[in-house]
Amino acid sequence: MKILVCITNVPDTTSKIQFTDNNTKFDTTGVQFIIGPYDDYALARAVELRDQTGGKLTVLNVGLAESDPTLRKALAIGADEAIRVNAEPKDSFFVASQIAHYAKEGAFDLILMGRESIDFNGGMVHGMVGEILGMPSFSPVMKLDLEGSTVKMAREIEGGKEMLEANLPLIAGCQEPIAEWKIPNMRGIMSARTKPLNVVEAVSEETQAEATQYQLPPAKGAVKLIDKDNVGELVKLLKNEAKVL
Amino acid sequence: MAILVYIEHAGGKVKKTSLEAVSFANALAAKTNEGEVVAVALGAIGDDELASVGSAGAAKVLHASDDRLSAGVIQAHASAVAQAFEKVGAKTVVLAKSSLGDAVAARLAIKIKAGLVSNVVELPDTSSGYQVKRSIYTGKAFAMTAVETENKILAIKKNAVDLKTDGAPASVESFEVSLADSDFASKITSTEQATGEILLPEADIVVSGGRGMKGPENWGMIEDLAKTLGAATGCSKPVSDIGWRPHHEHVGQTGVKVAPTLYVAIGISGAIQHLAGVNSSKYIVVINKDPEAPFFKAADYGIVGDAFEVVPKLNEALKAEL
Numbered sequence: 357m358k359i360l361v362c363i364t365n366v367p368d369t370t371s372k373i374q375f376t377d378n379n380t381k382f383d384t385t386g387v388q389f390i391i392g393p394y395d396d397y398a399l400a401r402a403v404e405l406r407d408q409t410g411g412k413l414t415v416l417n418v419g420l421a422e423s424d425p426t427l428r429k430a431l432a433i434g435a436d437e438a439i440r441v442n443a444e445p446k447d448s449f450f451v452a453s454q455i456a457h458y459a460k461e462g463a464f465d466l467i468l469m470g471r472e473s474i475d476f477n478g479g480m481v482h483g484m485v486g487e488i489l490g491m492p493s494f495s496p497v498m499k500l501d502l503e504g505s506t507v508k509m510a511r512e513i514e515g516g517k518e519m520l521e522a523n524l525p526l527i528a529g530c531q532e533p534i535a536e537w538k539i540p541n542m543r544g545i546m547s548a549r550t551k552p553l554n555v556v557e558a559v560s561e562e563t564q565a566e567a568t569q570y571q572l573p574p575a576k577g578a579v580k581l582i583d584k585d586n587v588g589e590l591v592k593l594l595k596n597e598a599k600v601l
Numbered sequence: 602m603a604i605l606v607y608i609e610h611a612g613g614k615v616k617k618t619s620l621e622a623v624s625f626a627n628a629l630a631a632k633t634n635e636g637e638v639v640a641v642a643l644g645a646i647g648d649d650e651l652a653s654v655g656s657a658g659a660a661k662v663l664h665a666s667d668d669r670l671s672a673g674v675i676q677a678h679a680s681a682v683a684q685a686f687e688k689v690g691a692k693t694v695v696l697a698k699s700s701l702g703d704a705v706a707a708r709l710a711i712k713i714k715a716g717l718v719s720n721v722v723e724l725p726d727t728s729s730g731y732q733v734k735r736s737i738y739t740g741k742a743f744a745m746t747a748v749e750t751e752n753k754i755l756a757i758k759k760n761a762v763d764l765k766t767d768g769a770p771a772s773v774e775s776f777e778v779s780l781a782d783s784d785f786a787s788k789i790t791s792t793e794q795a796t797g798e799i800l801l802p803e804a805d806i807v808v809s810g811g812r813g814m815k816g817p818e819n820w821g822m823i824e825d826l827a828k829t830l831g832a833a834t835g836c837s838k839p840v841s842d843i844g845w846r847p848h849h850e851h852v853g854q855t856g857v858k859v860a861p862t863l864y865v866a867i868g869i870s871g872a873i874q875h876l877a878g879v880n881s882s883k884y885i886v887v888i889n890k891d892p893e894a895p896f897f898k899a900a901d902y903g904i905v906g907d908a909f910e911v912v913p914k915l916n917e918a919l920k921a922e923l
Contacts, residue, residue, distance in 0.1 A: 369854050370873050373741040393855050448717065449710070474854065476737050476744070478719045483675075483707025492676055492786045495704050498848070513673070513700045514611075514802050516794030516849055522787035532855060533848060564716035567744035568732070573880075579887070579897050584906030587915045590886065591922050593902055598884045600806070600863040601830075601923065 357411035361402045362469040364392035365423040375570040394470025400535035403434035418445045431548035432540035443558035452484035457559045471496035471529040482529040495529030602636035603689045607696040610646045618697035620657040624765040626695040627658025641685040644671030648773045655771030663776035673701040677784040679708035694754045715752035739877040759860040804833035806863045811837040813868020817845035822912045853878035868908045871896025
């Protein structure tokens, strides 16, 4: 079984979001980059499935050299090899085109990634890759089990979930609680240093919807505190000031 | 020429978020002279209900009533919407962000070679090119996005536009789609969905509880308050992690992102990951006994006090008022 996990290299969830160069670039000053949290769930489940079925687990990122530590971490968590498509991830279509090209060449049985990246939150790449490859795609998947070549999944829907069955090969955008995040152990970290990390060039340059300018939301005003023995005041404010009742 | 809107329905009713998408398309069509708004609905739903989509600004609804489309099979829906797109000669598709909508939009983008923008928060700026404002970094920032393709798909975020309610009933036209077996490569074997409740991602008011509630047995007062307000209930990540509440109620960075007009947080400290899921709310009320809780910095109104004391009193005061 050949599994491909696509990961993003994104700012830690606690990062302060700021922009530079006249609001055209993300300001990386003091920001720590991590494996996207949703991608981390996908990777954890992929490691379990690889251990269960044997085979090979490849991790892929579309990004520049600053993604390498994140790919090494994925290797430490348990991936067998890493690929970096050496290009800035310009938009969903661009990233999906790179992944689809590589996935086709590699003839993977199962392609997993996070439901969305936590920087641009598009949640579109898995579906686009699926359509390009003519493979079914599912997201957000919160449970994924293999029974032979049948994949049993649970997909989150508004207010609940739906249970699904499909055959390999397929693509899933993952989220919790598909697996528990795995923390690399010392052996994993040591072995990650010698596992292959191959850099390949982008196959196409086409983009469709690129971000050109960034903005921060207006600063929030100070909180109005209401005495706990005067909850009627809150009701008045909600009704007359906020007008939300 | 027309703008096509993919609308979703549940329990025989068109979703409110889909009506927002129709309203958005109506305002967009007026701005870009793209003609009328045509909605496409898939699967079993009453034609009277579909005609009511006119109130939000649709002139026509194409209804593919093929029962195989009643379940949200992603590939089949994407194929059907692509056929509707061809039929009406649209250049733009508008839809509401949702679990199914996102999945369909991504596949549709490849089928119709469209630039796709998700989390759209306002009408595009067409003064130079086609610039779309979308929410990024889980609500912590916005990006202006230049769409370079002739065909476009906009997946809109809740509250991106005011709901239009004064349009005339739409004409409903039945619409034959041709679907291949490969469109049904997956099978939905069962669905578990909370019924009769207000769905969290679509709710105008959300009442959430955190670890300060001390245990699942105390959720009665959260539910009572939610009932009074006509609100959906949510929770923080620790609460769903320890199983006090189901996962689909988890609000935050890796859970549901909500954008209600009012968010009431009870016994939630306000970790940055939780705030990422609520920062698109119009107004935030925080009730917490710890005056140092970081949530107060993100709140519009706050009460420092014990939830077990404050919440029942607030519920009574609201009942008297509403």
